[in-house]
Amino acid sequence: MNDPALRIIEIQLLPALAVAAVWIVVLLIFLLPKREAGERKGGGAGFHGHSHDDSVTGEPDWAVPQIDATAGLTSPFHQWDARVKIAALIGYAFCVAFLQQLVVAAVALAASVGAIYLSKLPWRRPLARLAAMAGFLGMFLVVMPFTVPVAPGDTLITLPPLTAISFKVSGFLLALLIVVKASAIAMIMEPLLATAPFTVTVQGLSRLGAPSMICQMLLLSHRYIFVFLHEIKRMARSMRVRGFRSRTNLATLEVYGNFLGMLFVRSFDRTQRVYDAMLCRGYNGAFPTFFEFNATRSDWAKGFFWVGFGIALIVFDHLL
Amino acid sequence: MHISDGVLPAAVSIGSFVASGALAAIGIKMTRPEDLPKVAVVTAAFFVAALVHVPLGPTSVHLLLPGLVGLLLGPAAFVSIGLGLTLQSLLFQFGGLTAIGANSLMMGLPALLAGLVFRLVRGKSLVSHVVAGALCGSLGTACAAILLAVLLATGGESFAGMAKLALAAHLPVFFIEGIISGFTVSFLYRVKPEMLGRQREHR
Numbered sequence: 382m383n384d385p386a387l388r389i390i391e392i393q394l395l396p397a398l399a400v401a402a403v404w405i406v407v408l409l410i411f412l413l414p415k416r417e418a419g420e421r422k423g424g425g426a427g428f429h430g431h432s433h434d435d436s437v438t439g440e441p442d443w444a445v446p447q448i449d450a451t452a453g454l455t456s457p458f459h460q461w462d463a464r465v466k467i468a469a470l471i472g473y474a475f476c477v478a479f480l481q482q483l484v485v486a487a488v489a490l491a492a493s494v495g496a497i498y499l500s501k502l503p504w505r506r507p508l509a510r511l512a513a514m515a516g517f518l519g520m521f522l523v524v525m526p527f528t529v530p531v532a533p534g535d536t537l538i539t540l541p542p543l544t545a546i547s548f549k550v551s552g553f554l555l556a557l558l559i560v561v562k563a564s565a566i567a568m569i570m571e572p573l574l575a576t577a578p579f580t581v582t583v584q585g586l587s588r589l590g591a592p593s594m595i596c597q598m599l600l601l602s603h604r605y606i607f608v609f610l611h612e613i614k615r616m617a618r619s620m621r622v623r624g625f626r627s628r629t630n631l632a633t634l635e636v637y638g639n640f641l642g643m644l645f646v647r648s649f650d651r652t653q654r655v656y657d658a659m660l661c662r663g664y665n666g667a668f669p670t671f672f673e674f675n676a677t678r679s680d681w682a683k684g685f686f687w688v689g690f691g692i693a694l695i696v697f698d699h700l701l
Numbered sequence: 702m703h704i705s706d707g708v709l710p711a712a713v714s715i716g717s718f719v720a721s722g723a724l725a726a727i728g729i730k731m732t733r734p735e736d737l738p739k740v741a742v743v744t745a746a747f748f749v750a751a752l753v754h755v756p757l758g759p760t761s762v763h764l765l766l767p768g769l770v771g772l773l774l775g776p777a778a779f780v781s782i783g784l785g786l787t788l789q790s791l792l793f794q795f796g797g798l799t800a801i802g803a804n805s806l807m808m809g810l811p812a813l814l815a816g817l818v819f820r821l822v823r824g825k826s827l828v829s830h831v832v833a834g835a836l837c838g839s840l841g842t843a844c845a846a847i848l849l850a851v852l853l854a855t856g857g858e859s860f861a862g863m864a865k866l867a868l869a870a871h872l873p874v875f876f877i878e879g880i881i882s883g884f885t886v887s888f889l890y891r892v893k894p895e896m897l898g899r900q901r902e903h904r
Contacts, residue, residue, distance in 0.1 A: 471798065474706070474798050474799055475714075475715075475799055477706075477707075478706050478707050478709075478711075478714065478797070478799040479710075479711040479714075480707075486707075509793075509794075510793070510794035511794075513793050513794040513795055514705050514794055517703065517704075517705050518705060520863070520866070521708075521863065524862060524863055524866055525859070525862070525863060527862070528859075528861070528862020528863065528866075529858075529859040529862065530858050530859065552859065555859055558707070559705075559707045559708055560707075561707075562706055562707030563705040563706040563707045563708070563797060566706040566707065566797060566798055566799065567705075567706065567794050567797070570791070570794065570798060574791055592726075592729065594729055594732075594737070595725075595729075595780075595784065597737075598737065598740065598741050598744065598780070598784050599784060599787070599788065601737075601738075601741040601745075602741050602744040602745045602748070602784055602785070602788060603788060603792075605741060605742060605744075605745035606745045606748050606749060606788065606792075608745075609745050609746060609748075609749040610749055610752075612749075613749055613752075613753070627755070627756045628756060629756050629757055631880070633755070633756065634755070634877065634880045634881050634884065635884045637753065637755055637881050637884070638880070638881040638882070638883065638884020638885045638887070638888060639884060639885070639888045640753075641746075641750055641753075641764075641766075641769070641881065641885045641888075642884070642885040642886075642887075642888030642889050642892065643888070643892075644746055644749070644750065645742075645743070645746055645773070645885070645889065645893075645896060646889070646892055646893045646896070648742045648745065648746050649739065649742050649893070649896060651742075652738040652739070652741065652742040653738060655738070656737075656738040666734065
């Protein structure tokens with residue numbers, strides 16, 4: 382601990398307060414949307430009018446806002462050819478994921494925020510995405526400052542009676558870098574996915590070389606997810622009506638086990654019927670498409686812009 | 702727990718995409734077209750069931766279910782889990798876009814293992830099925846937690862503390878998941894044995 386390269390701050394209030402303030406603000410940014418989403422779940426338009434029953438999932442009501450609800454707007458992202466959009470933005474996301482400098486990652490986050498602004502999408506879903514990551518990223522922010530090994534030139538903040546545990550600024554900055562990168566990529570997902578109908582996005586994926594079976598399964602599973610969400614809400618409601626209250630005991634686990642079994646049985650029977658109906662209507666292993674992709678010069682220009690921006694970020698990252 | 706973007710080093714992130722792609726390709730080869738609805742349904746049910754929160758004292762944990770998916774689907778389990786995690790990432794941001802490969806490995810490999818173990822130890826009676834189901838449920842979660850810790854630890858010494866914590870946080874889930882999987886297998890054995898690959902007994 383007496384390494385001269387280390388800066389050990391003992392209960393110096395000012396920097397400690399500054400770091401703690403940033404820390405709390407970041408945590409709040411992540412926790413607030415979650416709370417809001419939780420409060421909102423009572424209202425809004427429900428799936429066939431049932432939206433208030435979340436006692437089993439404890440999640441905000443995801444059943445209503447499908448990914449492509451905003452596909453009908455008009456913006457540079459909506460008018461972008463889906464194939465080029467997917468390839469360019471996924472490439473860009475990978476560039477962002479591997480940044481090492483906090484400043485460069487912050488530029489990427491700003492670009493994502495700008496992209497959402499340009500795409501005219503509502504802010505609720507990007508915030509819900511941040512909330513979904515809050516638990517995982519919050520753990521990094523809380524744990525990493527205390528668990529990283531001490532680096533040369535690091536700043537440690539300790540409370541004198543407890544010198545064994547110190548808040549390492551390098552660990553905090555590393556956690557913050559992860560949070561900023563994850564947020565930047567999470568927010569670019571909305572311009573990527575919410576600006577075209579999901580079928581068009583999947584069709585674009587298939588044109589980019591994804592196996593057709595995977596694409597069909599994505600479409601089928603995507604549809605079934607919302608059917609089953611509706612189903613578990615119904616089952617949860619009928620369980621409550623029959624007096625079930627979930628507690629920490631074996632009986633609760635038995636009920637949950639049967640609940641899952643019932644979910645599998647019901648959904649399997651339903652899928653079998655749907656598949657038979659599909660076969661009756663001439664399903665031959667592929668969904669017909671009713672649109673053609675047509676990439677124009679501006680589509681390519683947007684693609685090159687995002688990929689070039691991603692590469693530029695990587696270059697700056699190494700130069701800094 | 703799903704790994705988010707920006708955590709894993711580049712080589713690990715891209716390498717796990719390659720490995721997942723290969724495993725998924727093998728899984729697709731081994732899946733008959735008429736089994737596709739079953740894979741789609743288990744995928745969606747896996748997705749939805751992961752939203753179910755089980756109370757644990759003052760807090761609650763959500764189920765991971767790689768074991769159950771593995772014992773229901775066998776070799777196709779990897780495809781199902783990969784798809785489920787892709788959708789979770791695309792729709793709800795549970796797991797990052799650049800970490801889909803790593804997340805699929807983390808949950809898919811234990812599912813394959815659980816499927817194999819289940820076929821080896823399930824026997825013929827209800828009791829042996831329940832025991833095998835509980836074992837696979839715990840095993841799947843335990844392996845997933847270990848893989849998560851290993852993946853996090855690839856980030857270097859700075860991530861070692863996180864890796865240990867992630868492993869410890871999953872300890873209660875091993876037990877809960879094992880017990881629930883046992884009950885689910887017991888339910889399926891009695892109600893719809895063909896889902897477990899058994900012929901229905903005629904009375």
